[in-house]
Amino acid sequence: MARRVTAVPGAGSTSGDGAQAAERPGPAPLSQARRLGREFFARDSRVVAVELLNKVLVHDDPGAGLIAGRIVEVEAYLGADDPASHSYRGTTPRTQVMFGPAGHLYVYFSYGMHWCANAVTGDDGVGTAVLVRALAPLEGRATMHERRPAARRERDLCSGPARLTQALGLDGRHNGLDLCAASAAVWIADDDTAPPARPSASPRIGISKAVEHSWRWYVSGDPNVS
DNA sequence: CCGCCGATCTTT
DNA sequence: AAGATCGGCGGG
Numbered sequence: 001m002a003r004r005v006t007a008v009p010g011a012g013s014t015s016g017d018g019a020q021a022a023e024r025p026g027p028a029p030l031s032q033a034r035r036l037g038r039e040f041f042a043r044d045s046r047v048v049a050v051e052l053l054n055k056v057l058v059h060d061d062p063g064a065g066l067i068a069g070r071i072v073e074v075e076a077y078l079g080a081d082d083p084a085s086h087s088y089r090g091t092t093p094r095t096q097v098m099f100g101p102a103g104h105l106y107v108y109f110s111y112g113m114h115w116c117a118n119a120v121t122g123d124d125g126v127g128t129a130v131l132v133r134a135l136a137p138l139e140g141r142a143t144m145h146e147r148r149p150a151a152r153r154e155r156d157l158c159s160g161p162a163r164l165t166q167a168l169g170l171d172g173r174h175n176g177l178d179l180c181a182a183s184a185a186v187w188i189a190d191d192d193t194a195p196p197a198r199p200s201a202s203p204r205i206g207i208s209k210a211v212e213h214s215w216r217w218y219v220s221g222d223p224n225v226s
Numbered sequence: 227c228c229g230c231c232g233a234t235c236t237t238t
Numbered sequence: 239a240a241g242a243t244c245g246g247c248g249g250g
Contacts, residue, residue, distance in 0.1 A: 075242070084242070086237095094237075111243050112234030118242090131242060150245060162243050206242050 026193075030056065030068060030139060033189035038180045041102035045076040045121040045128040050217050052119070052130055052188065053195040056138060059168045060185045064143045067168050069135025069158050070193070073218040073225045075204045077118070079127035083209035087127030099127045103180040107165070107172055114162030115171045119179060119188065133161045133205070133216070135168075136224045144168075155223045163226075196220070 027033075033056060041048055058068040077085040086108065087098045097106045098120055106118040106129050118129035135158035137144055144157045144167040151157045151167075158164040165171065170186065179187050201214040205226070218225045 077242075086242075089238085092237080108242080109236065111241065112236070114243050116242065133242085160243070204242070208241090 027191040030058070030066065030189065030191065033058075033191035035180065035182070035187040035189055036103075038101070038103045041119055041121050041180070042123065043102075043121065045078060045130050046215060048119070048121045049074040049076040049130045049215070050199055051195055052132070053199055053217060053219055054193040055195075056189040056191055057132060057135060057164075057168065058139075058187050058189055059170060061140075061143075061169045062185070064169060065140060067140030067143055068138045068189075069164065069168070069224075070138055071132055071134075071188075072136050072222040073132075073134035073216070075131040075133055075217075076121075076215040077129050077131060079122075082213075084204060084207040084211075085127070085129075087129075091127075095127065097176045098129050099125055100176070103178060105170075105174050105177040105179055105186060107170060107175040109172065110162060115165040116161040117165050117170050117174070131161055132164060134159045134218070134222075134224050134226045135164045136222060137167070140168075157224075159224045160226045 052071050052074050055071050056068050057071055060066055079087045082088055087095045091099050097104055101124045102121050104120045106120050107115055110116050118131045120129050122128040137157050148157055148166050158167050174186055177186055178184050196219050199217045200220040202216045203211050203214055204216045
């Protein structure tokens with residue numbers, strides 16, 4: 001049977017499973033995980049994408065508490081040379097954040113009803129980012145289920161770019177947020193879980209241009225991959 | 227499990 | 239007119 005990781009003090013109405021593991025290998029508790037710094041993001045989006053696998057996306061949601069999931073699927077987007085990227089045609093009101101400094105959150109409105117979240121990467125002014133496409137739920141499952149009544153199984157909570165923003169409570173208010181600022185309510189944490197040694201790759205999902213590039217990566221076998 | 231399609235609105 | 243999507247529905 002699957003063992004849950006419930007480790008965060010403070011907020012909340014987590015369901016009590018009284019078991020307390022004395023010693024076990026595996027990820028450090030979320031309370032000890034380190035917020036990724038600017039230098040992590042300020043590299044080629046394809047490198048950052050792969051290294052984001054198995055990191056933890058966290059939202060310290062006012063009112064709802066900590067909600068978090070392990071990143072299991074990502075896509076890299078480039079700039080002027082990537083026709084599938086929002087930044088392909090240069091700076092616009094929508095893509096302004098993408099062209100800003102690395103380590104900020106680019107949240108865009110999709111298909112008239114969904115929000116999707118990216119981490120801005122690379123050098124300032126280049127317009128590259130990594131789309132987070134799926135998470136393995138780690139913390140705040142009860143809140144995730146409340147926010148996503150359509151998800152009947154746990155693997156439907158965060159298995160898609162717009163599903164995970166719903167589950168974590170991310171939307172346009174978070175566009176431009178600095179993931180690296182110590183005071184920011186959203187961050188990406190390293191809990192000492194390494195990226196997969198051999199991540200799977202494929203073309204990006206839902207695009208019709210630049211389909212020749214395999215710039216989607218995921219943790220093979222993870223049930224939360226979209 | 228898979229494919230189809232409508233929702234809904236921003237951007238081109 | 240298309241889009242970095244999702245969920246409901248029908249069929250296998």
